[in-house]
Amino acid sequence: MLTVDFARFGLRSGDRVLDMGCGAGRHAFEMYRRGAHVVAFDQSVADLQEVNEVFTHMKAAGEVPPGALAEVQQGDALHLPFDNDEFDRIVAAEVLEHIPDDVQAIAELARVLCPGGVLAVSVPRWFPELVNWKLSDDYHSVEGGHVRIYTERDLIAKIRAAGLQLSGRSHAHGLHSPYWWIKCAVGVRNDDHPLARAYHRLLVWEIVQRPRLLQLAGRVLDPLMGKSLVLYFRKPMAS
Numbered sequence: 649m650l651t652v653d654f655a656r657f658g659l660r661s662g663d664r665v666l667d668m669g670c671g672a673g674r675h676a677f678e679m680y681r682r683g684a685h686v687v688a689f690d691q692s693v694a695d696l697q698e699v700n701e702v703f704t705h706m707k708a709a710g711e712v713p714p715g716a717l718a719e720v721q722q723g724d725a726l727h728l729p730f731d732n733d734e735f736d737r738i739v740a741a742e743v744l745e746h747i748p749d750d751v752q753a754i755a756e757l758a759r760v761l762c763p764g765g766v767l768a769v770s771v772p773r774w775f776p777e778l779v780n781w782k783l784s785d786d787y788h789s790v791e792g793g794h795v796r797i798y799t800e801r802d803l804i805a806k807i808r809a810a811g812l813q814l815s816g817r818s819h820a821h822g823l824h825s826p827y828w829w830i831k832c833a834v835g836v837r838n839d840d841h842p843l844a845r846a847y848h849r850l851l852v853w854e855i856v857q858r859p860r861l862l863q864l865a866g867r868v869l870d871p872l873m874g875k876s877l878v879l880y881f882r883k884p885m886a887s
Contacts, residue, residue, distance in 0.1 A: 649855050650678055651741050651820045651876050652768045659684060662715065663736040668725060668757060669743030673699035676718070676739075680706060684737070685717040689728070696720040725753045733762040741770045742876065744803075745794045751806060758810035763885045767812060770878040771798045776825040777875075783832035800877055812881035820876040822869025823862065827851060 652675055659665065661683030667676040670688040676699060680686045688699050703718040712718075723729050725747055738761050740753075747753045761767055772780075777797045780787045788794040804814055827847045834841040839848070854862040 649821075650674060651770045651878060652739055653818055653820075653878065654678070654682070656816050656818065656880050657737065657739075657768050658766055659737055661713065664734065665737040665739070666730070666735045666760065668728070668738060668740045669746075670699060670720075671695055671742075673702060675741055677702060677706065679737075679739070680712050680716055680718045683713040683716045686719070687730075687735075688718070688720045689723060689725075690720075691722065691724065693722055696722055726756060728756045728760050730760045732759055733765075734760045736762055736765050738765070738767045740767065742772070744769065745771050745796060745798065746792060748795055750796070751809075754807055754810045758807075758812055758883065761812075761883045763883050765883050766815070767807075767881045767883070768878065769803070769807065769881070770820070770876045771803060773819060773825075773874060773877040774799050776828070776873055779825075780828050780832045783829065784836055786836050787828075787832050798877070800879075803877070804879065807879070807881055812883055814879065815882045816880040818878045819870045819874030820878055821866075822872065822874040823851065823854060823866050825869075825873045825875045828875065 659679060659682055663684045665679050665684045665686050667679065667686065667688045670676045670690050672695060673688055676686050676688040680703065688696065690696050700720045706712055721729065725743070726749055738757055740757060744750045744753060757767055772794065774797055781797065808814065830844050830847055834844055838844060853859065
């Protein structure tokens with residue numbers, strides 16, 4: 649389930665790309681399939697071990713084109729272990745809301761992005777996220793949980809302050825907002841609640857089978873109540 653719109657992202661085969669806060673690796677895997685040189689970066693050693701195993705299986709199964717490369721690297725988002733201007737494309741999907749010093753993390757992303765490169769950032773959208781916080785403290789007040797709710801204006805201002813230029817925006821996962829409202833209402837760990845279980849089956853059907861009706865519903869709901877705000881920025885060419 650991808651959050652970044654690759655038509656907007658402009659990834660090219662051979663690009664060196666960073667998936668910062670890669671988690672389970674969904675965007676890293678897609679970029680690898682598209683022929684990029686991918687660095688999957690995260691603080692979690694366990695997540696990176698699993699991502700690296702999938703990279704290995706993808707290569708063995710012939711799922712990636714010749715020349716595509718993939719590696720994992722563990723570290724701190726506030727001190728990225730990369731050179732200035734190192735990456736052609738960067739994805740930071742659903743990660744900044746977890747980082748107390750997001751301004752420093754954004755500065756690091758801007759530093760390692762090359763001039764002319766594109767950064768795709770996604771965060772939980774303000775209104776769906778606000779509903780979650782109102783319904784459940786357990787949704788966000790856990791170790792490593794969400795530390796803030798972004799408005800679109802606030803996030804754009806922070807990234808522009810790091811020297812990047814906004815080039816596009818979109819919303820994603822409109823069908824997923826009601827699922828999390830249900831979860832927050834019945835208990836975020838209560839996966840066996842009948843309503844939560846039924847809606848989860850609907851989302852699995854959407855992801856696996858991609859029925860046309862749910863695809864159409866998603867396109868309608870994304871701009872209205874999409875769970876994720878996705879912003880695209882470009883780093884100006886050096887003058």
